[in-house]
Amino acid sequence: MNAPSGPGPDSPAVHLGTTAVVTVQDTFALRRSARAVADLLGADGQDAVRLATALSELGRGLLGAGRLTAAFDLLPGPPAGLRVTLAWRGGHRLPAEALEASARLLSTHHEHGGGDGLVRVEQRLGHGPDPDPELVGRACDLLGAHTDGSALEDSRAQTRDLIAALEHTRAQREELRRLNSELEETNRGVLALYSELSEELEETNRGVVALYAELDEKSQQLREASEAKSRFWANVSHELRTPVNAVVGLAELLRADTEAPPEERCRQLSLIADSGRTLLALVDELLDVAKAESGTLDPLWAPLDLRAVLAHLDGTLRGLARPGVALRIGPAPELPEPLIGDETMLVRILRNLLSNALKFTEHGSVELTAAIEADRDGGPFLVLTVTDTGVGIPADQHERVFEEFYQVKGAHQRGRRGTGLGLPYARRLTEILGGTLRLDSAPGRGSALTVRLPARPAPPAGARRGVLVAVDDDPVFRDVLRPLLHEIAERVVEVHDGAAALAAVRDTRPDGIVLDLHLGDVDGDRILADLRADPALRQIPVVILTSASLTAADRARLSHARAVLPKSGLSAGRIAAALSAPRPAAPRRPPSPEEGS
Structure with missing residues (x-):
C-alpha cells in the first residue's frame, strides 16, 4: 500500500485502510490495530485505550453481521482525528449495551436503515500539527498487516491496559493528595487574610461612596458639556453663516451685475470687506477662548502703563456708543511707580467688558474707573470697574453669563449679535493674571463688573536683585543668559544639572531662580515640585525657561512658577x-457653555 501525503488544514479525510471483521480473532486484531495506529499518530495513551476498547465492544456486538468491515480515516486538523467506521449489510441489529458502552468512552454515531447499518467513532490525536506523511504511511502499513489474534493474546493486552490504567489512577490519587495538602495550606492563608481584606473592603466601600458622589458631579459636568456643545454649534453656525452669506451674496451680485455704477460696486465691496472683518473677528475670538481654556495662554509680564491702556480703550471704543449714551473712561490713579502686568491681556479684558456694556445700554452711560485698593492682608490691588445703565441681569443668571455661548434670553437680544464668549473669556484672562472678576447686576438698574488684579510694582529702572540661581544644562544658552541675569542681579550662581539645583538653592537662598524645563536626569518640573514641598524654599520666585510647546497638563504641573517664558526673545x-509677577491663581473648573456676551 502506497503512503498518501499528509493532510493539510483544508484537506479531505485521508483513508488509511479497511479491514474485514468476520471472526472473534478479527475483533482482537481490530482492537490491537486501533491501539497501535492511535499511538503511532500521536494520541494520548489513555485515549488510544478508549478507542481500542470501544471498537472491541462494538466488534463483539456486531459479530455475525453480513460483510462487516472497519474503515480507518485520518481527519485533518489541527487537531487531527482518527475516525473508525464499522459498516455491515443485512438485518443485523447492534446491541444497545454495546452502543451504550462505546458512547461512554467516545463520541459514537449510529445509523441503521434499509437492512444495512453503520456505527462511527472518532478520537482526537492531540493538539499539535497533523501527522507527517511518513507516520501516515506507517499507519497504512499497520492496517495492511492486520492479523488474527487469539483470545489469550487479547486478554493479555487488556490486562496490560488495565495495569497501566491502575498505575495512572494511583499517580492521579497521589497528585490529588498533594493538591489537597496545598489547598489546606492555602485555606489557612485565606483565613488569615480574610480579616485584613474585610477591613480593606470596608475602607474601599467608603471610598466607593465618595467616588459615587464624585461621579454624580462628573455626570453633571458631562451633561453641561453636552449642552455646551449643542449651544456651540447653534451659536457659531449662526454667527459664521451671517457674514459668509453676506460675502457670497454680494460677490454673486457683483459678478452678475457687470454694468453697476462704480459707486454701487464700491459700496458692495465695502460691505464684503465689513463682513469679512466680522468673520475674522469671530474666528479670532474663538481661537483666543480656546487658547485660554486649554491653558496654553501665558502672561508676558512687563511694566504696565495704565494711562496708555485707558487712552487706547477710549480711542477705539468711543465710536461704538449709541447716540445718547456717554462713554467715560478713567482717569488712571496716581501711582508712584509702574505696575507689573500683561498689557495685551488687560486690554482684551476691558475691551470685552466695555463693548458688552455698550451693546446692551440704550441710554445713560457706560463708565470705566480705576483705583488702587488694599485687601485684608494689606496687599495692593488694581481695581477696574465697568458700570452701565443697561438692561441688567437677573440674580439667577449671574453665574450662567460666565458660561461659554450662553446669552440671557429676552427682547434686548433682538438685533444684537453675539457669540456669548465675551464674559467667560474676560474672566479666564483675569484668572490667568491672578485676579478675579465679579458681577453685580439687577434688571432695570444696570450692571457693574469689577476686575481685581494684584498690583505688583515693577522693579525700578536699575534695581538689582542680590543673588539669582540659573539652572541650565546647555553651555551655549548659558552664555546667552549670563549677561541678561548680570543686568538684574549682583551675583549669578550657575548650575549645570538638575541633581545639584536644590543643593545650590539651599546653600545660597537666592532672591530668584531661573530654571530650564528640560534637563538631564532631574527635569525642571521635578525641581519645581521639590521647591514647592519645602516650606523654607516655597516663597522663592521661580521663572521657567523653555523652547518646547507645553500642554495643559504640563502647565498645571508648573503652576508654582511665577511665569513660563520662551527662550527666544528674552x-x-x-x-x-516675571520674577516680580504674582503667582498665577489655580485654574478653576472649566465652565459649562452658555453665556452672555
Whole structure:
C-alpha cells in the first residue's frame, strides 16, 4: 500500500485502510490495530485505550453481521482525528449495551436503515500539527498487516491496559493528595487574610461612596458639556453663516451685475470687506477662548502703563456708543511707580467688558474707573470697574453669563449679535493674571463688573536683585543668559544639572531662580515640585525657561512658577518683571457653555 501525503488544514479525510471483521480473532486484531495506529499518530495513551476498547465492544456486538468491515480515516486538523467506521449489510441489529458502552468512552454515531447499518467513532490525536506523511504511511502499513489474534493474546493486552490504567489512577490519587495538602495550606492563608481584606473592603466601600458622589458631579459636568456643545454649534453656525452669506451674496451680485455704477460696486465691496472683518473677528475670538481654556495662554509680564491702556480703550471704543449714551473712561490713579502686568491681556479684558456694556445700554452711560485698593492682608490691588445703565441681569443668571455661548434670553437680544464668549473669556484672562472678576447686576438698574488684579510694582529702572540661581544644562544658552541675569542681579550662581539645583538653592537662598524645563536626569518640573514641598524654599520666585510647546497638563504641573517664558526673545527686563509677577491663581473648573456676551 502506497503512503498518501499528509493532510493539510483544508484537506479531505485521508483513508488509511479497511479491514474485514468476520471472526472473534478479527475483533482482537481490530482492537490491537486501533491501539497501535492511535499511538503511532500521536494520541494520548489513555485515549488510544478508549478507542481500542470501544471498537472491541462494538466488534463483539456486531459479530455475525453480513460483510462487516472497519474503515480507518485520518481527519485533518489541527487537531487531527482518527475516525473508525464499522459498516455491515443485512438485518443485523447492534446491541444497545454495546452502543451504550462505546458512547461512554467516545463520541459514537449510529445509523441503521434499509437492512444495512453503520456505527462511527472518532478520537482526537492531540493538539499539535497533523501527522507527517511518513507516520501516515506507517499507519497504512499497520492496517495492511492486520492479523488474527487469539483470545489469550487479547486478554493479555487488556490486562496490560488495565495495569497501566491502575498505575495512572494511583499517580492521579497521589497528585490529588498533594493538591489537597496545598489547598489546606492555602485555606489557612485565606483565613488569615480574610480579616485584613474585610477591613480593606470596608475602607474601599467608603471610598466607593465618595467616588459615587464624585461621579454624580462628573455626570453633571458631562451633561453641561453636552449642552455646551449643542449651544456651540447653534451659536457659531449662526454667527459664521451671517457674514459668509453676506460675502457670497454680494460677490454673486457683483459678478452678475457687470454694468453697476462704480459707486454701487464700491459700496458692495465695502460691505464684503465689513463682513469679512466680522468673520475674522469671530474666528479670532474663538481661537483666543480656546487658547485660554486649554491653558496654553501665558502672561508676558512687563511694566504696565495704565494711562496708555485707558487712552487706547477710549480711542477705539468711543465710536461704538449709541447716540445718547456717554462713554467715560478713567482717569488712571496716581501711582508712584509702574505696575507689573500683561498689557495685551488687560486690554482684551476691558475691551470685552466695555463693548458688552455698550451693546446692551440704550441710554445713560457706560463708565470705566480705576483705583488702587488694599485687601485684608494689606496687599495692593488694581481695581477696574465697568458700570452701565443697561438692561441688567437677573440674580439667577449671574453665574450662567460666565458660561461659554450662553446669552440671557429676552427682547434686548433682538438685533444684537453675539457669540456669548465675551464674559467667560474676560474672566479666564483675569484668572490667568491672578485676579478675579465679579458681577453685580439687577434688571432695570444696570450692571457693574469689577476686575481685581494684584498690583505688583515693577522693579525700578536699575534695581538689582542680590543673588539669582540659573539652572541650565546647555553651555551655549548659558552664555546667552549670563549677561541678561548680570543686568538684574549682583551675583549669578550657575548650575549645570538638575541633581545639584536644590543643593545650590539651599546653600545660597537666592532672591530668584531661573530654571530650564528640560534637563538631564532631574527635569525642571521635578525641581519645581521639590521647591514647592519645602516650606523654607516655597516663597522663592521661580521663572521657567523653555523652547518646547507645553500642554495643559504640563502647565498645571508648573503652576508654582511665577511665569513660563520662551527662550527666544528674552530680555533682562522681561525676566525681572516675571520674577516680580504674582503667582498665577489655580485654574478653576472649566465652565459649562452658555453665556452672555
